[in-house]
Amino acid sequence: MEGSAGLLSSVFVQVLWSYSSGDRQANQPLPRPCMQHHNKTQRPSEPTPEASTAPPGLSVEEWERMLKAIHWGGPERQVTSASRSTSPGHSTFTIQDLKQSYSVGEELHATIFAKDFTGQPKRYGGDFFQAKVYSDKLKASVFGEVLDHQNGTYSARFILPWAGQASVAVRLIHSSEAVQALKQHRSTDSNRIYFYGFFVGKDSHGARVQETLVCNIKWAGVVLSPTTQKNCCCEYQDARTGLTWQCRQPKALPCDALMSHSMGGYVNRMTPLEKVLMNSQHVNRWLQGDSRIITIITSNVTIEARNQCKPGLPTPIPAGFYLSNVWTSFVCATRHFQINDTAECLKNKHIYIVGDSTSRQWYDYLVRTMPTLKPMNLHSVYQVGPLMAVDVQNNVDLHWRSHGLPLRCLKAPIVSLQYISNIIDGIVGGPHTVFVFDMWAHFTNFPLSYFAHRVSLVRRAVVALLRRAPETKVIIKTANTGYKDIFGSDWLSMQLDRILREAFRDVRVYILDVWQMTACHYNTENIHPAPVIIKNEIDILLSFMCPE
Known part of the structure; x- marks a missing residue:
């Protein structure tokens, strides 16, 4: 065993650069750009509006580290053919x-x-x-x-x-x-994805009125719509986060008549080239x-991780491998759970999962595979939540809900859309609490500065949670592959993933890397990974929750 651990150290530690989070020396050098590239010869990045000032919630140094982490070389001039x-x-x-x-x-x-x-x-x-x-x-x-x-x-x-x-x-x-x-459209074409706000009320004659209007985030560079109206928009600022959502102003109803939210549509402004x-x-x-x-x-070496799963561990490349469809992790000594093992691990746990539909797959998997875990009918919209399942026998409550605006979803009450940081602020935490979140897929078309600001709000909330309840387990599910178009390319997702990792590099959280797991599997890539991949992701999640 000692020999194999020694070889593993020589194979991985000396050669691989890795993502960093937690347990970092103050003078440790910055990680090189992540995932695919670290450039042999760095050219200065092209100047962008995003690089001029740090977003709210981030210091200049933190923003510069993020920009360095996402630097990407390329042609020095526009290609015309x-x-x-x-x-x-x-x-x-x-x-x-x-x-x-x-x-x-x-x-x-x-x-x-x-x-x-x-x-x-x-x-x-x-x-x-x-x-x-x-x-x-x-x-x-x-x-x-x-x-x-x-x-x-x-x-x-x-x-x-x-x-x-x-x-x-x-x-x-x-x-x-x-x-x-992709870079160009991310910087100048953020409203290529838009949303609907549904206003409901009564007019001056007492008749019921409904108006459906275009909505989007309020942020520099995001244009809601061209208009000549002096007061074009209704603005909705969240009291805790300061984030602002805006909608075109209704003709017959007041701004406070906004009741529901849904996906609007896509506008493809790509040139023929x-x-x-x-x-x-x-x-x-x-x-x-x-x-x-x-x-x-074969050799006398078993290639596997020897570290116990704990917060702050880096993600190497490779982070693990598949053999017979089973993922062996190089991050830490993960386990493979059967139903009885899963039940024992979940026992006496309060599990909160917040994010998008890829994290909802985890909720669905646990409900589907655990006979004692029973879903409750909360009469909510499935795409948005809240969803809840309970296991009275083992004293388990499992929750999922989507992150706040912006969210591409079916029509749902707008009050159901809560920002992740606000949800965290409402959690007591403690040794029986597990909080899991992801955020990336619904942010791919917005300026990086906006996403970085949103991440900074979540980081602040997580730090406060771990300060008041340090035994709480906080787990970040990373982006997975699957998008390949102008509205949600894997390249855009990867850049957001780098920003998220960089923001949490000094916070004692668990990083559950699913990027490599989805990129190298033989299944056809899908934004919602196949069940065989989800099973392996859940095994890592449970290993983080129950390392031994």
Whole structure:
């Protein structure tokens, strides 16, 4: 055991950079940009309005760290022809110095060569590649680290964690030119997703009136609608957070007649060139490359995590691997729970889950698989909540509700939409309390400064909760892959994920990384991951709740 732990340390600690949270030395260097790239040669980021001042709730230093964490290289000028964009059909990859066999725990390296649609090598970086080593036969896969050399070539590095045969796969999620378009629309086109507010009341004659009007966040750079009205809008400021929601002003009703909220619609303002860069021939395409088989032999080493699960642990790359559809974590010593184990872990727990529909999958999974956990009918809108299930036998109450505005959902009472920070402020906390949250999927089209401000409010609330009840377990579910369009690209999600991680780097919370779990699995990617993935996510969640 001591030998295997020693090799694991040499394999992972010395080589991998990682996300940081908790237990960080004051003089520890900042983490390099996360997930796919850390740039070999950094060019200054293009100036943006977001970089000028720190959002409320963040210091200048914190905002600069976030901007550094999300820095992304790319073309220095606007590309005017799709033929000059990165072509998944022409780009390729090759395994470096392939050996006859490898031992479990060894590294494998590959080089990716980006080319445009004319077959010419690219001379700059910024492409969004993902890579994995996998085995269909073994239902095994592991996420690879991709490094951008900013010259059209990329390095992919893998750990080989199982015995057997394997292959390398690389896909182009977005070309650097498409990323450039995503950046542009995020900064200048935030109202491409809009919402409806439903106003209900009576007119001067006593007749019932309903008006449906466009709504959105109030934030610099987000235009609600062009109008010539002097008083165009109703504003709704939350007393605790100071966040403001706004709607067009009704013609016949007062502003306080706002009763319900729903998704409005999407406005596609992409140029013809951008539409080509974001079409199915350019996005999320596997590269043709080195098809040689990798042979991995057994050794006297078991590659697994030895740390007990506790808050503040970093997330390495890889964070774990699949074998026979079961995820083994490298973050900490997770367990695989059967029904009886799950019941014992949940016993005497108050579990609050707040976020979007991907966190609601966790609530649904537990209710579906635990016979003693019975859902209560709270007569709420399923997409919004609140939802609640109780297990009287084991003294368990499980809750889920969506985060506050903005939320893309069916029509629901607007009072049901509560900001995460306000929910946390209402929790007593303690050794029997578990609070889980996620926030990313409904924020992809808004300015980064807005998201960073929202995150700062949640961080403040979490810090206060842990101060008054330090034994409370706070778990952050990260973003998962699945979006591939202008309204919710994985690249946009990844940038938000980096900001969230950076904000909580010094707070004693658990980071449950599902990005790698969804990116490397063989299932077709979906914003709502397949049940086999959810089962593995739940095992990690329960391991955080019950480490032994």
